[in-house]
Amino acid sequence: MTQTPYRLAVMKTGGARVVVVEHAGRMLPLGDVLAGTDLAGTLSDLGPVIAQWDRYGPAIDTAVATGIVAQSAETISADGVQLAMPFASPPNLICIGANYHDHVAEMPIPMVPTQPYAFLKPTRNTLRGTGDAVTAPRHVTMFDFEAELAVVIGRACKDVTEADALAYVAGYCNFNDLSARDWIASRPPIGIDWFLHKGHDGFAPMGPYFLPARFVADPQDLPVRLSVNGVVKQDSTTAQMIYGVAxxxxxxxxTATLLPGDIIATGTPAGVGHGRHPPEYLKPGDEICMEIGALGRLVTPIV
Structure with a gap:
């Protein structure tokens, strides 16, 4: 699986947003790829596709395999296309903290978690696409970045075994779990205020591409890299996860039934600003770029 047969994305064009299939550097609207189905019209979000991924995933596979993208005269080059947030309103965004061995080692975390440590992140105000600017909150002085692999659930699942878990994954995306570290050292009896820490406007850049799981041989063997202003800050691999995707x-x-479209952010590796000596935090004028495997480049300007 050294090449990507196809990826899905949302393209900005003429003030509209259109779901597209990218294959070998060319793009075609998903409605054209699935002509004759109930998704043949113009889609602006990947949510309806993932909601019935067991049905539409194989249909896209077949269409791409027959050469519809490669042979269509209507395709456009993926170079220079402006891409939008792939998921407008996922059912849930669940984040896993302290989940990389190298990250735990660099942070003042007194122990290795004995189970995945999870928290919910709001979606209505936080989600952003590649190229979308994020405003640095005025009252935050410890503004940080976290490159993460996001897992998109494709089938409802409850009480699944680890051996079966990957069968419920639709695919993967880049995710930047932006964080305000100002309150991380404050531990009142009820714990850290995760809303203050993670819930600011724009604190969930994601995308640009959705890569179907069938094209990822092993989610625990993906390179993770993030740079700020062209300087590499995080350079690791998903093999460093304490708890893998499954x-x-x-x-x-x-605990909960996971639904199609639910997104799970799986934690970040070493190199975050808060773990550096001295610490390095984001400021207006910075530009973050992150990449995981074949998921594309997620670019986030800070203003």
Whole structure:
């Protein structure tokens, strides 16, 4: 699996947003790829596709395999296309903290978690696409970045085993879990205020591409890299995860039924600003760029 047969994305064009299939550097609207189905019209969000991924995923596979993207005269080059947030309103955004061995080692975390440590992140105000600017909150002085692999659930699952868990994954995306570290050292009896820490406007850049899981041989063997202003800050691999994707899904599904379109951010590796000596925090004028495998480049300007 050294090449990507196809990826899905949302393209900005003429003030509209259109779901497209990218294959070998060319793009075609998904409605054209699935002509004759109930998704043949113009889609502006990947949510309806993932909601019935067991149905539409194989249909896209077949269409791409027959050469519809490669042979269509209507395709456009993926170079220079402006891409938008792939998911407008996912059912849930669940984040896993302290989940990389190298990250735990660099941070003042007194122990290795004995199970995946999860929290919810709001979606209405936080989600952003590649190229979308994020405003640095005026009252935050410890503004940080976290490159993460996001897992998109494709089938409802409850109480799944770790051995079966990956069968419920639709695919993967880049995710930047932006964080305000100002309150991380404050531990009142009820714990850290995760809303203050993670819930600011724009604190969830994601995308640009959705890569179907069938094209990822092993989610625990993906390179993770993030740079700020062209300087590499995080350069690791998903092999550093304490709890892998399958273990996380199995754990979460014991508490709640995971639904198609649910997004799980799986934690970040070493190199975050808060873990550096001296610490390095984001400021207006910075530009973050992150990449995981074949998921594309997620660019986030800070203003």
């Amino acid at each position: 273990a996380i899904i199995a754990h979460l599904s014991r």
